[in-house]
Amino acid sequence: MIDLDKINLALFDLDGTLIPFPRDFLFEQTFEVFRELNIEPVSRNEMMAHFAKFDFFGMIDAEIRDTFMEKYWSRFQWNSYPQFMPIDGVLESLALLKRRGVKLAIVTSRAESREEVAENISNTGLLSYIDHIETRSSVPEGGSSDANWSDKTPQIREACQLFSVAPSEAIMAGDVPPDISSGKRENISKTIALLSGGIRSEILKEADPDYLLSSLADLSQVVS
Ligand SMILES: [Mg+2]
Known part of the structure; x- marks a missing residue:
């Protein structure tokens, strides 16, 4: 105790x-990055699985992971963060x-x-x-x-x-x-x-x- x-x-x-x-919000942000980088997105189920393992960006191919994460954080819309x-x-x-x-x-x-x-x-x-x-x-x-x-x-x-x-x-x-x-x-x-x-x-x-x-x-x- x-x-x-x-x-x-x-x-x-x-x-x-x-x-x-705000999982759905983060997933939406992630789908935007796939679109902007012109990459085939992973499925929502795969995103969920990586999220639950606390290995979210592990779903991205290793060769492009750094680029992806850089893009993700640089365009992240903090001012749209949902309220709960x-x-x-x-x-x-x-x-x-x-x-x-x-x-x-x-x-x-x-x-x-x-x-x-x-x-x-x-x-x-x-x-x-x-x-x-x-x-x-x-x-x-x-x-x-x-x-x-x-x-x-x-x-x-x-x-x-x-x-x-x-x-x-x-x-x-x-x-x-x-x-x-x-x-x-x-x-x-x-x-x-x-x-x-x-x-x-x-x-x-x-x-x-x-x-x-x-x-x-x-x-x-x-x-x-
Ligand atoms: Mg937390």
Whole structure:
């Protein structure tokens, strides 16, 4: 169990963790890239399979993968990002943490400003609980590979520093393996992997999270 008396900061991924992952939107963006590059698109089923393995761009032939990904991210329409309501039970779990005096922050890979992310989730009710949002401000250094893009160590470090909280007094929850591995790399005390983003449990387990839950709604099962 996670003893909340010893936890001062909870870090959350956003998409797939607090709100549903916008899979259809990302698939649409992907089909656009196929069209623009004049490549025969893969089937939606194949896209789904690669998505669930957290190997999305693995569906693209290796010879053109870099070109494809560069195109994908350079034309990505952040301002069309869909708006969602929170995943069922998420607000209740955030409320539980707040009652125990835990600060709450979003650490997201979205390459927008925190004001843009706040605007995008302004109708969700999340902002009454969230104390801070840490985003990725641009395409990551070292290129836009999946690994670079999903790494959250900079955002985790920033958030801990902002609240003057040691990683050992923080927890991190997310729906993709890099949420977990980034937390572990930064010595976050407990990591929680969630199935709510659509990634298969075997894939999430490879990142060795302390807990694996169906969604954040189940947080009360692992805290005391
Ligand atoms: Mg996510």
